[in-house]
Amino acid sequence: MTFWSIAATLVLLALAFVLVPMVRASSALESSGSTGRRWFVLLLLAIPFGSFGLYRYLGAPGILDAQPALQGKSHDVDAMLTALEKRLQDKPDDAEGWYVLGRSYLAMQRIADAEAALARAVKLSPGEARMLAQYAEVVAITENGNLQGKARALIAEALELDPQEEKALELAGLSAYQREEWAQAAYYWRHLLKRLPPDSEFYQDIEKALKDARGRAEHSSGLGGRAQLEAPAKRSPPP
Amino acid sequence: MPRPFFDFHHNGHNESGNTSIPTPNGRCPDSLSFVVPVVFVVVNLLSLDDKLIPELGHVALILALQLALLQSVLGIFGASRGSARLMAAARGAAFGQGLFVALGFAALAWSFYVNDFSVLNVAEHSSRHLPEVYRLTATWGSHEGSILLWALILSGWTVAVAALAKRGGDPLTTRVLGVMGLVSTGFLAFILFTSNPFLRLDPPPPEGLDLNPLLQDPGMIAHPPLLYMGYVGFSVAFAFAVAALLSGRLDTEWSRRARSWTLVAWLFLTLGIMVGSWWAYYELGWGGWWFWDPTENASLMPWLVGTALLHSLAVTGKRGVFQVWTVFLAIGAFALSLVGTFLVRSGVLSSVHAFAQDPARGFFLLLLLVLFVGAALWVLALRAPKHIAPGPGFALLSRETLILAGNVLLLVATGTVLLGTLYPLMLDALGQGKVSVGPPYFNGVFVPLMVPVLLLLGIGPLAHWQRASWPEILSGMKWPMLAAVVVGPALSLAYGELRWQAMLGLGLAVWIVLATVPRLLQRGCTLVRVGMGLAHCGVAIGVIGIGMVTAFESERSLTMSAGESATVAGHEWLFKGIAEVPGPNYSAVRGTLAVSRGGAPVAELQPEKRVYHASKTTMTESAIRYGMFGDLYAVLGDPLSHETWTVRIFHKPFIGWIWGGAASMALGAALAALGRRKTREGVEA
Numbered sequence: 001m002t003f004w005s006i007a008a009t010l011v012l013l014a015l016a017f018v019l020v021p022m023v024r025a026s027s028a029l030e031s032s033g034s035t036g037r038r039w040f041v042l043l044l045l046a047i048p049f050g051s052f053g054l055y056r057y058l059g060a061p062g063i064l065d066a067q068p069a070l071q072g073k074s075h076d077v078d079a080m081l082t083a084l085e086k087r088l089q090d091k092p093d094d095a096e097g098w099y100v101l102g103r104s105y106l107a108m109q110r111i112a113d114a115e116a117a118l119a120r121a122v123k124l125s126p127g128e129a130r131m132l133a134q135y136a137e138v139v140a141i142t143e144n145g146n147l148q149g150k151a152r153a154l155i156a157e158a159l160e161l162d163p164q165e166e167k168a169l170e171l172a173g174l175s176a177y178q179r180e181e182w183a184q185a186a187y188y189w190r191h192l193l194k195r196l197p198p199d200s201e202f203y204q205d206i207e208k209a210l211k212d213a214r215g216r217a218e219h220s221s222g223l224g225g226r227a228q229l230e231a232p233a234k235r236s237p238p239p
Numbered sequence: 240m241p242r243p244f245f246d247f248h249h250n251g252h253n254e255s256g257n258t259s260i261p262t263p264n265g266r267c268p269d270s271l272s273f274v275v276p277v278v279f280v281v282v283n284l285l286s287l288d289d290k291l292i293p294e295l296g297h298v299a300l301i302l303a304l305q306l307a308l309l310q311s312v313l314g315i316f317g318a319s320r321g322s323a324r325l326m327a328a329a330r331g332a333a334f335g336q337g338l339f340v341a342l343g344f345a346a347l348a349w350s351f352y353v354n355d356f357s358v359l360n361v362a363e364h365s366s367r368h369l370p371e372v373y374r375l376t377a378t379w380g381s382h383e384g385s386i387l388l389w390a391l392i393l394s395g396w397t398v399a400v401a402a403l404a405k406r407g408g409d410p411l412t413t414r415v416l417g418v419m420g421l422v423s424t425g426f427l428a429f430i431l432f433t434s435n436p437f438l439r440l441d442p443p444p445p446e447g448l449d450l451n452p453l454l455q456d457p458g459m460i461a462h463p464p465l466l467y468m469g470y471v472g473f474s475v476a477f478a479f480a481v482a483a484l485l486s487g488r489l490d491t492e493w494s495r496r497a498r499s500w501t502l503v504a505w506l507f508l509t510l511g512i513m514v515g516s517w518w519a520y521y522e523l524g525w526g527g528w529w530f531w532d533p534t535e536n537a538s539l540m541p542w543l544v545g546t547a548l549l550h551s552l553a554v555t556g557k558r559g560v561f562q563v564w565t566v567f568l569a570i571g572a573f574a575l576s577l578v579g580t581f582l583v584r585s586g587v588l589s590s591v592h593a594f595a596q597d598p599a600r601g602f603f604l605l606l607l608l609v610l611f612v613g614a615a616l617w618v619l620a621l622r623a624p625k626h627i628a629p630g631p632g633f634a635l636l637s638r639e640t641l642i643l644a645g646n647v648l649l650l651v652a653t654g655t656v657l658l659g660t661l662y663p664l665m666l667d668a669l670g671q672g673k674v675s676v677g678p679p680y681f682n683g684v685f686v687p688l689m690v691p692v693l694l695l696l697g698i699g700p701l702a703h704w705q706r707a708s709w710p711e712i713l714s715g716m717k718w719p720m721l722a723a724v725v726v727g728p729a730l731s732l733a734y735g736e737l738r739w740q741a742m743l744g745l746g747l748a749v750w751i752v753l754a755t756v757p758r759l760l761q762r763g764c765t766l767v768r769v770g771m772g773l774a775h776c777g778v779a780i781g782v783i784g785i786g787m788v789t790a791f792e793s794e795r796s797l798t799m800s801a802g803e804s805a806t807v808a809g810h811e812w813l814f815k816g817i818a819e820v821p822g823p824n825y826s827a828v829r830g831t832l833a834v835s836r837g838g839a840p841v842a843e844l845q846p847e848k849r850v851y852h853a854s855k856t857t858m859t860e861s862a863i864r865y866g867m868f869g870d871l872y873a874v875l876g877d878p879l880s881h882e883t884w885t886v887r888i889f890h891k892p893f894i895g896w897i898w899g900g901a902a903s904m905a906l907g908a909a910l911a912a913l914g915r916r917k918t919r920e921g922v923e924a
Contacts, residue, residue: 003291007298010339014302017335018309018328025327036324039313047305054301058431059294060439063357199362199444 472504744786
C-alpha cells in the first residue's frame with residue numbers, strides 16, 4: 001500500500017511540473033483559450049494512465065508482497081509425501097517416483113527410509129546417473145560420511161554414465177578430498193563449477209572448496225609460496 | 240535440492256551467505272560524505288522498506304520518459320504556435336524530467352549502496368566486499384547504469400538550459416528544449432525497454448558477482464561522468480542548430496548562444512579524454528598514453544569535430560558567415576557523440592557477433608542515431624536554402640579562410656579516424672575476415688594531417704578578418720618560424736640527441752606560443768582572449784609532451800631477485816623483494832624497488848599484482864613516480880620462482896605534459912566561457 005501511495009504522489013508531482021506553469025502562464029497572450037484547456041485535460045488523464053500501464057508492463061510489483069520463502073510450506077510437503085507413498089504402493093515400479101521419495105526422505109532426515117527408496121530406484125532404473133549419485137550420497141551418510149567403499153563405486157558408475165552429473169561430480173571431489181588427493185578433488189570441482197549458475201549458494205560453496213583443494217594441491221607439490229596468493233580457506237577436512 | 244549434511248564447507252557459509260542488509264556507517268569517503276547521508280536521511284524519514292526503493296526508481300524513470308515526451312511535443316508545437324501556456328508547460332516538463340531522472344539514478348545508486356541484490360543490475364556488478372566508494376561508482380559501471388548516467392547528464396544540461404532561459408520563455412529556447420526533449424525521450428525509452436536497470440530477482444542471490452576489477456579505480460569516479468558531460472553537452476549545440484533551422488532564423492543569435500554551451504561541453508570532453516588517457520596509462524600497465532583503441536577513437540572523433548565547431552561558431556557569431564557549415568558541424572559533433580555511445584554501448588566492439596546475438600540494444604541505438612541525425616540533416620536541407628542570411632563576404636586570404644582550412648583539416652582527420660575505427664568492424668560484419676587497424680595507420684595518416692593544423696593555429700591570429708595581406712602575415716610569421724626552426728633541434732640536442740619527433744614537437748610548440756602570445760599581449764587581455772591563448776598554449780604543451788615521450792622513452796624488461804639492482808635511464812633500481820598484502824576484495828603481492836640516482840635516493844616504487852576474489856582475475860598495478868620532466872614507471876611481471884620476478888621498467892620523459900596540455904586547454908575553455916558570460920551580462924545590463 002505504501003508503494004502505491006508514494007507512486008501516486010510522484011505522479012501528482014509530475015503533473016504539477018507541467019500543469020502549474022501551464023495555468024500560471026498569462027493567458028492574455030493566448031490566441032485561443034481552449035488550447036490550454038484541452039491540453040490540461042488530456043495530460044491530467046494521460047499521465048496517470050500512461051504511468052500505471054507502463055509500470056504494469058515493465059515493473060515488478062509482485063516483489064513487494066512476496067512472502068518470505070518457504071513460510072508455512074511444511075504442511076504441503078507432508079501432504080505431498082503421503083500422496084507419493086500412496087501412488088507408489090499402487091505402482092511400485094516407478095523409478096522416478098522412488099527417486100523423488102528418497103530425496104524427500106533425505107530432506108526430512110529419514111535416512112534409513114531414504115536409502116531404501118533410492119536403492120529401489122537404482123534397481124528399477126540402473127542407467128540413471130543422477131539416481132546413482134543420490135544413492136551414493138545416502139549410502140555415505142549411513143556410513144558417517146565415508147565416501148570410500150560402496151559409495152565410491154556408485155559414484156564411479158554414475159560418472160561413467162554421465163561425466164557431467166552434478167551431484168556425482170560433487171561427491172567424487174569430496175571422495176578424493178577425503179583420500180587427500182587434492183589435485184583430483186580440484187579437478188572434479190572445477191568441472192562442476194562450470195555447470196553451476198554463478199549466483200547460487202551451491203556455486204559459492206563449491207568455489208570455496210575448490211580454492212581450498214587447489215591451495216592444498218599446490219602446497220603439497222612444492223609451490224607453497226605462490227599458492228598463498230589464493231588465500232586458502234583455513235578449514236578442517238570433513239569429519 | 241537437499242544439501243549433504245556432512246558438507247564440510249557448509250559451516251563457514253554464514254559469513255558470506257548472510258542476507259541481512261548492512262546499514263551504512265560513517266566510513267564513506269569525503270566526496271560522497273554529503274550525498275550519502277542526505278539520501279540516507281530521506282529514506283529513513285520515510286522509513287521505507289528497502290525493497291520499495293528500486294520500484295520507486297522505476298516509477299520515476301517512467302514518469303521522466305513521459306515528461307521528456309511532453310517537453311519535446313509541447314516545446315516544438317508550442318513554439319510554432321506561439322502559445323505562452325504550452326511553452327511554459329514545456330519548460331516545467333524539462334525541470335520535472337530532470338528531477339525524475341535524478342530520482343531514478345539515486346534509487347539505483349542507493350540499491351548499490353545497500354547491496355540490494357534483488358536488483359539484477361546490482362547482483363551482476365557489485366558484491367558485499369566491494370569498497371563503498373566503488374559500490375557507488377558501480378552505479379555507472381554497467382551498461383544499464385552507464386546509459387542512465389548519460390540520461391542523467393542530458394537532463395542536467397536540459398535543466399541548465401531551462402533555468403538560464405528567460406522566465407516567459409523565448410521561442411528559440413523552447414525549441415531547444417523541445418529538441419533536447421526528443422533526445423531524452425529516445426534515451427529514456429532505450430533505458431526502459433532494452434537496458435532496464437531496475438529488473439528484479441526474486442529471491443535475491445546472497446552475493447553479487449563483483450565489479451570488473453579494471454573499473455575498481457579512482458579513474459572510474461571521474462572519467463565516465465566527465466566524458467559524458469562532453470558527449471551530451473554537444474546535444475545542446477545540436478539542439479540550438481536544429482532549433483534555429485526550425486524557427487527559420489539562421490542568424491548570429493543562435494550561434495552566439497550556442498557557443499558558451501559548446502565551450503563548456505568541449506571543456507568536459509577534453510577533461511574526460513585526459514582522465515581516460517591517464518587512467519589507461521597507470522591502470523593498464525602498458526605504459527602508453529594513447530593506443531588508438533576504438534573506445535578511445537570514439538571519444539576523439541567528437542572532440543575533433545567539437546574543436547572545429549567551436550572555431551566555426553566563433554566565426555559565425557562574430558562575422559555572420561559559415562552559417563550552414565556551423566549547423567552542419569553542430570549536427571556532426573553530436574552525431575559522432577552518438578556514434579561513440581553506439582560503439583561503446585552496443586557491444587559491437589567486443590565482437591560484431593556478440594552484437595548480432597543480442598541486437599536489440601545496438602539496433603535501438605543505431606535507430607536513434609539515424610532518426611536524430613537524419614531528421615536534423617533533413618531539416619537542414621529543407622530550411623537552409625530558404626533562410627540563410629547572407630553574411631558579409633571575405634577575401635581568399637583572410638582569417639575566415641584560415642579557420643575554415645583548419646576546420647576542413649580537422650574534419651578530414653576525423654574521417655580518417657572514423658574509417659580506421661569502422662572499417663575493421665564492417666569487414667568483420669560482412670564476413671570478410673578480421674583485419675586489425677592499429678597505430679601504424681593512425682600515426683601515418685593522422686600526424687601529417689594535424690601538423691598543418693598546428694601551423695595554421697599560429698598563422699590564424701596573425702591574419703585580419705575579411706581581408707588579410709601576405710606581407711603582413713609573413714612579417715608576423717618571420718620570427719616565430721625562425722625561432723621554431725632553431726630552438727626545436729637545439730633543445731632536442733640538448734636533451735640527448737637529434738630525434739625528429741622531438742624536433743617537430745618542440746619546434747611546433749615554440750611556433751604556436753610565439754605566434755599567439757605576443758599578439759595577445761598586443762591586443763589587450765580580455766578573459767576570452769586569455770582563455771584562447773591558454774588553450775592554444777595547452778596544445779603547445781601537449782605537443783612537447785607527445786614529441787619528447789615518443790622520441791626519448793625507454794623501456795627495459797628485467798629478471799630480478801631480491802637484492803639485485805640494475806641501471807635503467809640513468810637511475811639505479813634495487814629490487815628489495817616481494818611481500819604479500821591483503822586487500823578488501825583481493826589479495827596482492829607487492830614488489831619494492833628502491834630507485835636512486837648517483838647514490839641519492841629518488842623514490843621507492845611498489846608495483847603490485849592482484850588477484851580479485853570474486854572474478855578470479857589478475858590485475859597489474861603499476862607504480863609510478865611522477866616528475867615534471869618525466870615519469871619513472873615500474874610493473875611487476877610474472878614470478879620465475881618465489882624469489883625471482885620479471886620486472887618492466889619505463890622512463891617516460893615529459894609524458895605529464897600531455898595531460899598538462901589538455902588541462903590547460905580545458906582551463907582556457909573555462910575562462911573563455913566565463914568571459915563570454917560576463918560580457919553578455921554586461922551587454923544585457
